[in-house]
Amino acid sequence: MERSRNRYQLLTRWDDKKIDAYADYVDAVKAKIAMAVRLYEFREGMRQEERTERELRDDLADASLTWGRSFERVMLLGGDDAIEAAHELNVVLAEINLTGFKGCTGLLALDLSPCGTTVARG
Structure with missing residues (x-):
């Protein structure tokens, strides 16, 4: 009985860690x-900012580290x-990230052809 209860507690803690990982990722x-x-x-x-472009790029880089x-x-x-x-979400995220860093057009349509860069979707 005790062994079964301990096993259940371990599985519950493991599930909690997975849920936390998924939530942090999202x-x-x-x-x-x-x-x-x-x-x-x-x-x-399209947006007025008090911050410089360099600061905004640094923010995006920091967000990328947290995402990683x-x-x-x-x-x-x-x-x-x-x-x-x-993995599938990361493909789309890579396209959006390239748009932000490189200043390509087509952010909403995710069309990076003006950048000469394509990200394979699978």
Whole structure:
């Protein structure tokens, strides 16, 4: 009985860690997208900022670091379906990130052809 209860507690803690990893990853993706959009809109004159372009680029770089760490946790703790979904989301996120960093057009349509860069979707 005691062994069964301990096993259940361990599984519950493991599930909690997975849920935390998934939630952190989604939050990091949202932050990275928000930073890329902010930088893109600033460059296109669609947004007024008190911060410089360099500061906005640094914010996007910081968001990228946080995203990278959260993705690694998903890779370590996540199930196969969650890992596959994260990989697919990362493809789209890479396109958005390139738009923010390189100043390419087509952020909303995710069309990077003006940059001469394409990200394979699978």
